[in-house]
Amino acid sequence: MATFLFDEIIFGPVISRRLGVSLGINLLPVDSKVCSFDCIYCECGRNPKGKKQGNRLPERSEVRDRLEEVLKELHSKKRDPDVITFAGNGEPTLHPGFAGIIDDTLALRNQYAPGARIAVLSNATTLHRPGVFEALLKVDDNIQKIDSAFEETIRDMDCPAPGFQLRKTVELLRKFNGKVTIQTMFIKAWYDGITIDNTTDREIEAWITLLKEIKPSRVMIYTIARDTPVESVTKIPASQLNEIAKKAKAAGFDVQVSG
Numbered sequence: 105m106a107t108f109l110f111d112e113i114i115f116g117p118v119i120s121r122r123l124g125v126s127l128g129i130n131l132l133p134v135d136s137k138v139c140s141f142d143c144i145y146c147e148c149g150r151n152p153k154g155k156k157q158g159n160r161l162p163e164r165s166e167v168r169d170r171l172e173e174v175l176k177e178l179h180s181k182k183r184d185p186d187v188i189t190f191a192g193n194g195e196p197t198l199h200p201g202f203a204g205i206i207d208d209t210l211a212l213r214n215q216y217a218p219g220a221r222i223a224v225l226s227n228a229t230t231l232h233r234p235g236v237f238e239a240l241l242k243v244d245d246n247i248q249k250i251d252s253a254f255e256e257t258i259r260d261m262d263c264p265a266p267g268f269q270l271r272k273t274v275e276l277l278r279k280f281n282g283k284v285t286i287q288t289m290f291i292k293a294w295y296d297g298i299t300i301d302n303t304t305d306r307e308i309e310a311w312i313t314l315l316k317e318i319k320p321s322r323v324m325i326y327t328i329a330r331d332t333p334v335e336s337v338t339k340i341p342a343s344q345l346n347e348i349a350k351k352a353k354a355a356g357f358d359v360q361v362s363g
């Protein structure tokens with residue numbers, strides 16, 4: 105099915121379902137996806153096979169210069185974004201200059217768009233890197249993915265790179281002391297001879313228990329909105345997402361739903 109790659113370092117502003125008017129920053133190559141997960145629902149497609157990942161990453165100075173140019177222009181037109189979002193063609197925190205780029209972005213935001221939030225959409229696989237963890241503490245919206253409380257479901261759904269351990273990830277997420285939003289994608293799918301469904305009662309019960317352990321300040325739940333590389337991935341109806349949200353709210357969480 106038709107997936108897509110962002111072909112620029114800075115993209116948008118676009119209207120984001122979850123974040124508002126969002127100016128995107130893509131720290132990954134503009135012609136290839138690079139991620140430590142390989143989610144079956146990824147809008148950027150599956151990870152490239154058979155060819156080396158890691159085409160050219162933008163330099164820190166390129167990101168800073170291009171961001172300054174775009175923020176200046178938007179400001180002159182009185183079109184400041186609501187949010188500057190690190191997303192793009194894979195996992196933004198894999199960029200070796202991520203921490204420095206966050207510092208540059210904070211400075212540019214303060215200068216040209218002081219009302220804009222800075223958000224990072226991440227899959228929580230690099231939290232063990234001290235520079236990354238500290239940089240994430242500086243942003244307004246530190247949004248980390250946990251798609252299930254069961255490692256087996258994460259393996260089926262998100263296909264992590266070798267070395268992933270859910271327990272270690274949870275321990276690191278707890279260290280944010282609440283300065284974190286957990287994002288969870290809900291889907292159903294049939295893939296590789298396995299039925300995947302992270303909306304069952306067993307899944308939701310365990311997911312809420314895990315949230316209680318992580319203690320995030322907010323929870324974002326959503327389902328697919330565009331084409332996915334694995335065709336059998338199915339969108340969850342809004343009514344079902346609302347039911348899941350109701351259960352999480354009853355457990356005391358601030359929940360945002362994007363259908």
Ligand code: SF4
Pocket residue numbers: 139140141142143145146147148193194195226227249262
């Ligand atoms: S973590 Fe995000 S970018 Fe990486 S494969 Fe999953 S959906 Fe795609």
